[in-house]
Amino acid sequence: MTTHKFTVTTARGMLPLLADELRRLGISNTRQEQGSIRFTGSLEDAYRFCLWSRVAIRVLMPIAHFAAETPEQLYDGVKAIAWEEHLEAEGSTLAVDFNSFRSKIKHTQYGAQKVKDAIVDRFREQSGHRPSVELFQPDLRINVYLKHNQAIVSIDLSGESLHKRGYRQQQTEAPLKENLAAAILLSAEWSRLSRQGWGLLDPMCGSGTFLIEAAMIAADIAPGIGREYFGFLYWKQHDKPAWQQLKADAERRRHAGLSRMPMIVGGDIDATAVAAALSNIEQAGLQGRIQVFERQLLDWPAEASQLPAAGLLVCNPPYGERIGQRDELHYLYDSVGNIIQESLPGWRSAIITDNPELGKFTGLTLFDRIPFDNGPIACEVLYYRAVKPVTLTERTQAATQIRETTEAAQDNTSRPQVEISEQGRMFANRLGKNYKHLAKWARKNNVSCYRVYDADLPDYAAAIDVYADHVHVQEYAPPKKIDPLKATERLTEMMQIIPEVLSVPASQVALKVRQRQSGKQQYEAQAAMRQRFAVDENGLKFWVNLTDYLDTGLFLDHRLTRQMVAEQCKGKDFLNLFAYTGSATVYAAAAGAASTTSVDMSNTYLNWAQDNLLLNKLDGPQHHFIRANCIDWLTQAREQQQRYDVIFLDPPTFSNSSRMEGVFDVQRDHVELIWSCIKIMRPDGLLFFSTNRRDFKLDKKALEALNIDNISRATLPADFEKNPKIHYCWKISKDKHR
Known part of the structure; x- marks a missing residue:
């Protein structure tokens, strides 16, 4: 992999955020300078940063460095660069940005002219042709920085400032730049708060910049996904396949993130501003996801009951020197403070101002202040604590109520509509037939969660599961030979068709x-918002969460397995290893197990398992939950002579968890694991062993002393009949002749 050196720039106050973005994208070889950060990486790294940075201004790739004390030296140095490797001589366009710092050539326009002349003259002498100058979105933008008479010549990969996202169709007076809005939100920890279900309110939203940037952060939408122009798109060394793959991955993450949106609300006293905000929201593809009202500031307390218990109020009030009378602004700050204290006490707030002294009129507790520039105006952002922070329980209850309210207000218009292809109509037809058949079967069998589609058509490779009145879609990774943009088009079609058909x-x-995603992206996107709801299965209830974890909390393919296990549990001691969210434990408890023991390494899943028991009113001292490495725990249980009648063993295919020593591989380690279970099982006990590793082979020779019954087909539900390798399952007992 070829590596290059790059320089990324940003505005005052944003450098720590820029450094954090680089780390999160997996770029570690960095060096911080005044106003910029240099890093070494691949061209794909630079493209990814152009696409995903919320606070950067430009991404530059230096290609030459030379002394330039005189115009002649500058001309000669630029002319010596092999520009034919970067740009076509005929029919292409270029632009030059020139900046000087403590150098003899001080006039930036003159410097830019000398650079342009040198490039054009080289082309003319070589081919008789020359590119033309185009200041707006040229094929190649060249950046020259002259510092202490040393010239650094760079290709501007961003092409134009990255704060231009492409969604601003209309603007109001004194609009906030997009990267500044993002920086304020990131500094307020909005990325984390939004995942916890906090809401966001901008009561003076103007053209909606805060609202849109907040939604893009919360939904894991790349800020550059709507841009049609970058500086590398017409560059001769452009890596088109890498860029297409990055865009396709970002589009998938956008689709996934839209289902995790918290409540985002804004308003403005000016009807023109509200219209501008709605237009920009639609351009960003977020219509229906953000609510905007024509409303006076003092009317918001009456709407407080419709907002989450915890949230972030963020706003850009008028500045005295632009659109407000400075001596009247203290009333505005006083009003914001009153709204928080009286109606939104669980909310934090962030206010950008050119006069920090005005912040005192809010009466709120300041916990941080960060200097940022709003264009030419030096400003500070004031961050205030919540007056009365709400508890986790209050947040969770409020988040559930708000989610239901928000979902009711959203419809299919909230996704961009695309024309359905002939293949798309075939997919819709297949999905509809499957749904008609399986919905009838599910009602008859008292099941509210089932698989309705599993890659029936190769072009639409996904598993689609119904969870009551929700749908969970898992896209299978498209083969590398498939054009990533074509695969993304199919995904977009699919996500438009599913709501309509179902x-x-x-x-x-x-x-x-x-x-797999770079750095911490995957974990950031899937950190918990606690957006769970209850579903029914065979008369039992289970909490599921479709958005925040890799799995939903309920493995649908084990529906019959759970029933089969439960049939053996009445009056017995039941052990659930690698218990996950305890669905098998719930079945065993409901069947009258004398005791249940659930073992897992994750506190999150064990808490979830306890909640599932509580949901079914099955809690009690006979149900035990143990956080431990199952392999180590089995050794301890044997030493302590613990015994069980029924054991359910459904280990992961592979695990290298930080809480485990070494690496677990179910193919390599299953024999030892099964024998460890047998040693703590009573003489007439039963072990149910299952795995979803598709190429798994049970080592029958190593287990020949046991009675083994392959029950894989018997545990395959009707909605998984087309995928017989979804799991394998065996019933194992000690007595070979039993």
Whole structure:
């Protein structure tokens, strides 16, 4: 892999955020300078940063460095560069940005002219042709920085400032730049708060910049996904396949993230501003996801009951020197403070101002202040604590109520509509037939969660599961030979068709993207928002979460397995290893197990398992939950002579968890694991062993002393009949002749 050196620039106050973005994108070889950060990486790294940075201004790739004390030296140095490797001589366009710092050539326009002349003259002498100058979106933008008479010549990969996202169709007086809005939100920890279900309110939203940037952060939408122009798109060394793959991955993450949107609300006293905000929201593809009202500031307290218990109020009030009378602004700050204290006490707030002294009129507790520039105006952002922070329980209850309210307000218009292809109509037809048949079967069998489609058509490779009135979509990774943009078009079609065919709001269709991502992206996108709801299965209830984890909390293919296990549990001691969310434990408890023990390494899943028991009113001291490495725990249980009648063993295919020593591989380690279970099982006990590794082979020779019954087909539900390798399952006992 070829590496290059790059320089990324940003505005005052944003450098720490820029450094954090680089780390999160997996770029570690960095060096910080005044106003910029240099890093070494691949061209794909630079493209990814252009696409995903929320605070950067430009991404530059230096290609030459030379002394330039005189105009002649500058001309000669630029002319010596092999520009034919970067730009076509005929029919192409270029632009030059020139900046000087403590150098003899001080006039930037003159410097830019000398650079342009040198490039044009080289082309003319070589081919008789020359590119033309185009200041707006040229094929190649060249950046020259002259510092202490040393010239650094760079290709501007961003092409134009990255704060231009492409969604601003209309603007109001004194609009906030997009990267500044993002920086304020990131500094307020909005990325984390939004994942916890906090809401966001901008009561003076103007053209909606805060609202849109907040939505893009919360939904894991790349800020550059709507841009049609970057500086590398017409560059001769452009890596088109890498860029197409990055855009396709970003589009998948956008689809997945839209189902995790918290409540984002804004308003403005000016009807023109509200219209501008709605237009920009639609251009960003977020219509229906953000609510905007024509409303006076003092009317917001009456709407507080419709907002989450916890949230972030963020706003850009008028500045005295632009659109407000400075001596009247203290009333505005006083009003914001009153709204928080009286109506939104669980909310934090962030206010950008050119006069920090005005912040005192809010009466709120300041916990941080960060200097940022709003264009030419030096400003500060004031961050205030919540007056009365709400508890986790209050947040969770409020988030559930708000989610239901928000979902009811959203419909299929909240996703961009595309023309359905002939293949798309075939997919819709297949999905509709499957749904008609399986919905009838599910009602008859008292099941509210089932698989309705599993890559029936190769072009639409996804598993689609119904969870009551929600839908969970898992896209299978497309083969590398498939054009990533074509695969993304198919995904977009699919996500438009599913709500229509299955008659659910688009906001209740969750897409799960299972793929390796750089740095911490995957974990950031899938950190918990606690957006869970209860579903029914065979008269039992289970909490599921379609958005926040890699799995939903309920493995649908094990529906019959759970029943089969439960049939053996009445009056017995039941052990659930690698218990996950305890669905098998719930079945065993409901069947009258004398005791249940659930073992897992994750506190999150063990808490979830306890909640599932509580949901079914099955809690009690006979149900035990143990956080431990199952392999180590089995050794301890044997030493302590613990015994069980029924054991359910459904280990992961592979695990290298930080809480485990070494690496677990079910193919390599299953024999030892099974024998460890047998040693703590009573003489007439039963072990149910299952795995979803598709190429798994049970080592029958190593287990020949045991009675083994392959029950894989018997545990395959009707909605998984087309995928017989979804799991393998065996019933094992000690007595070979039993």
